[in-house]
Amino acid sequence: MDWHQPTARRITAIKLALFLLCLLPLARLVIGAAQDELGANPIEFITRSLGTWTLNFLLITLAVTPLRHLTGLHWLLRLRRMLGLYAFFYAALHLATYLWLDQFFDWAAIAKDIVKRPFITAGFSAFVLLVPLAATSNNAMVRKLGGRRWTRLHRAIYAIAIIGVIHYWWLVKKDITQPLLYAVLLGLLLGFRAVRLARERQRQLATYPGMPK
Amino acid sequence: MLIRRPADLASSEITPRGLFERRRTFIKAAGLGSIAGAAALLGLEAGNAMAGSKLAGVRKSPFSIDEKATPFKDVTSYNNYYEFGTDKYSPAHEAHRLKTRPWTVSIEGLVRKPRSLGIEDILRLAPLEERIYRMRCVEGWSMVIPWVGFPLAALLKQVEPLGSAKFVEFQTLSDPQSMPGVKSPVLDWPYLEGLRLDEAMHPLTIMAVGLYGEELPNQNGAPLRLVVPWKYGFKGAKSIVKIRFADRAPGTAWMKAAPQEYGFYSNVNPGVDHPRWSQATERRIGEFLKRKTLMFNGYGEQVAQLYAGMDLKKFY
Numbered sequence: 001m002d003w004h005q006p007t008a009r010r011i012t013a014i015k016l017a018l019f020l021l022c023l024l025p026l027a028r029l030v031i032g033a034a035q036d037e038l039g040a041n042p043i044e045f046i047t048r049s050l051g052t053w054t055l056n057f058l059l060i061t062l063a064v065t066p067l068r069h070l071t072g073l074h075w076l077l078r079l080r081r082m083l084g085l086y087a088f089f090y091a092a093l094h095l096a097t098y099l100w101l102d103q104f105f106d107w108a109a110i111a112k113d114i115v116k117r118p119f120i121t122a123g124f125s126a127f128v129l130l131v132p133l134a135a136t137s138n139n140a141m142v143r144k145l146g147g148r149r150w151t152r153l154h155r156a157i158y159a160i161a162i163i164g165v166i167h168y169w170w171l172v173k174k175d176i177t178q179p180l181l182y183a184v185l186l187g188l189l190l191g192f193r194a195v196r197l198a199r200e201r202q203r204q205l206a207t208y209p210g211m212p213k
Numbered sequence: 214m215l216i217r218r219p220a221d222l223a224s225s226e227i228t229p230r231g232l233f234e235r236r237r238t239f240i241k242a243a244g245l246g247s248i249a250g251a252a253a254l255l256g257l258e259a260g261n262a263m264a265g266s267k268l269a270g271v272r273k274s275p276f277s278i279d280e281k282a283t284p285f286k287d288v289t290s291y292n293n294y295y296e297f298g299t300d301k302y303s304p305a306h307e308a309h310r311l312k313t314r315p316w317t318v319s320i321e322g323l324v325r326k327p328r329s330l331g332i333e334d335i336l337r338l339a340p341l342e343e344r345i346y347r348m349r350c351v352e353g354w355s356m357v358i359p360w361v362g363f364p365l366a367a368l369l370k371q372v373e374p375l376g377s378a379k380f381v382e383f384q385t386l387s388d389p390q391s392m393p394g395v396k397s398p399v400l401d402w403p404y405l406e407g408l409r410l411d412e413a414m415h416p417l418t419i420m421a422v423g424l425y426g427e428e429l430p431n432q433n434g435a436p437l438r439l440v441v442p443w444k445y446g447f448k449g450a451k452s453i454v455k456i457r458f459a460d461r462a463p464g465t466a467w468m469k470a471a472p473q474e475y476g477f478y479s480n481v482n483p484g485v486d487h488p489r490w491s492q493a494t495e496r497r498i499g500e501f502l503k504r505k506t507l508m509f510n511g512y513g514e515q516v517a518q519l520y521a522g523m524d525l526k527k528f529y
C-alpha cells in the first residue's frame with residue numbers, strides 16, 4: 001500500500017485503531033484496580049499514572065508536526081485532534097482522581113492546596129488552559145474562530161506542556177530523572193519548531209534581493 | 214516519666230501473616246508510565262515478599278497500640294529505601310542482593326568504651342519485644358507495623374556515653390555492589406540520621422530486627438534499623454553499620470539534600486506543613502478516606518515533655 005497516500009477507508013481504520021490504543025492506559029488501571037494489583041497505595045498509583053499519561057499525550061500531540069515533516073506523511077495531521085483530546089481526557093481523569101479519590105471533595109483542603117502547593121498550582125493552571133482548547137476542537141469552532149485565531153489559541157499547548165513538566169518537576173521529592181527526561185523530550189519537540197521557523201524566516205528574507213543575509 | 218499503657222492487644226487482632234503470603238503481581242510504577250515504557254504497557258512483573266525465619270522468645274509490650282496492623286505484603290512491598298531506588302516499589306525487588314551476615318555495628322565517638330558488635334551479640338543484648346507502632350511517612354501515608362526489636366538504650370549503654378555526648382548519629386550501609394541506588398547522587402551517601410541523646414534513650418525508641426514475628430526483610434532495613442514512632446519515617450535509619458556519639462547535631466542526609474524542607478527533629482506535626490504539601494491528614498495504607506494526623510503521631514503523652522518550651526514551628 002502507499003503510506004503517503006492512504007485511502008479514506010484506511011485512514012478511518014488507522015483512527016479507530018489509534019482510538020482503542022489510547023484507551024489501553026485506562027484499561028490497565030481499571031483491570032489493575034479490579035484485581036487489586038495496583039500495589040499498596042492504589043489511589044496514588046492511579047493519580048500518578050493518569051498524570052503521566054496526560055503528559056505523554058501532550059508530548060505525543062506535539063510530536064505530530066515534527067514527525068510529519070521528517071517523514072513526509074502529511075495525513076498524520078489528521079490524527080492530531082484525537083491525540084490532543086486524549087490529553088484532555090486523561091487530564092480530566094487525573095483531576096477527578098485528585099478531587100475524588102485523593103481529597104474526597106474536601107474543598108477547603110483543595111483550595112488550600114491549589115494556593116499553597118506550587119506543584120498543584122501549576123497542574124491546575126495547565127488544566128484550566130487546556131479547557132478552551134478542548135472546547136474548540138471541532139470543525140464548527142474552527143470555522144467560527146477562523147483559522148488564524150484558532151491556530152493562535154491552540155499554540156497554548158506549548159505553554160501547557162511546559163507547565164506540565166514544571167508540575168512534575170516540583171512534585172518529585174528528590175529524584176528528578178523522570179521530569180528531566182520529559183523536559184529534554186519537550187525541548188527537542190519545541191526546538192524542532194524553533195529551528196524550522198528560523199530557517200523559514202531566512203528563506204523569506206533571501207527572496208528579497210538586496211537584503212543582508 | 215509518664216508512660217501510658219495501652220490495653221493489651223490480643224494476638225488474634227493482628228491479621229495472620231499467612232493471609233498476605235499469596236503471590237501478587239506488581240505493575241512497575243515509575244518506568245512504565247513514561248513514554249519509554251509505553252512499549253511494555255501491559256507488562257506485569259511478578260514479585261513476592263521474602264519469607265524470613267521466625268524469631269524466638271518475642272514478648273508482648275505495653276507500648277504496642279491497639280490498631281489494625283497493615284498487611285505484611287504492603288509493609289514489605291511499599292516503602293522508601295533510596296539505596297535500592299527512589300520509587301517505593303523498588304526496594305522489594307532490589308534488596309535481595311544485600312548480605313546481612315556477617316554484620317557488625319561500630320559504636321564510637323564520645324564514649325568511654327567504643328566497640329564493634331556483631332549482629333549475633335546485638336541480638337542477645339536484650340529480650341526481643343513486639344512493638345506495634347504507627348508509622349507516618351513524610352509523604353502523607355501511614356501504616357501500623359508490628360516490629361520486633363529492643364530498646365535502643367540497651368545497645369547505647371554498652372559503650373558508656375561520655376557526659377559531653379548530646380547527640381547520636383546513625384549511618385546506613387552504602388555498598389554499590391548490593392545497593393544500586395547509591396550509584397546515583399540523589400542523596401549524599403552514606404545515609405545519615407540523628408537523634409538527640411534523650412530521644413535516643415527514650416523507651417519508645419527501638420532497634421528493630423524483625424517484623425510480624427520474623428527476621429526483618431532486607432527491604433525494610435535488615436539486619437537492624439532504627440524505629441522512632443513519633444517522628445517521620447525517614448528518621449528510622451536502615452541497615453545500620455555505625456553509631457556515633459557527638460556533642461553537636463549531626464547533618465542528616467535529608468537536611469543536606471533540602472534544608473528548607475527537612476529539619477533535624479522531624480517530629481510528626483499536623484500543624485507544620487511540608488513546604489510542598491500539607492501534613493494535616495494522611496492516608497492509612499488500605500483505607501480509602503484520609504485520616505487526621507495526630508501530634509507526635511499519637512505518642513504525645515509519652516514524648517511531648519521532651520520538647521517542653523520549644524517552638525516546634527521553628528524546630529521542625
Ligand code: HEM
Binds near residue numbers: 058
Ligand atoms: C495538564 C495538566 C497536568 C499534567 C500534564 C499533569 C502531569 C502529572 C504528572 C506527570 C505527574 C507525576 C506522575 C508520576 O509521579 O509518575 C502528576 C502527578 C500529580 N498531579 Fe498532575 N498533571 C496535570 C494536572 C494536575 C491537576 C489539575 C492536579 C490537581 C489539581 C494535579 C495533581 C497531581 C497530583 C496530586 C499528583 C500526584 C503527586 C504525588 O503522588 O506525589 N495534576 N501529574
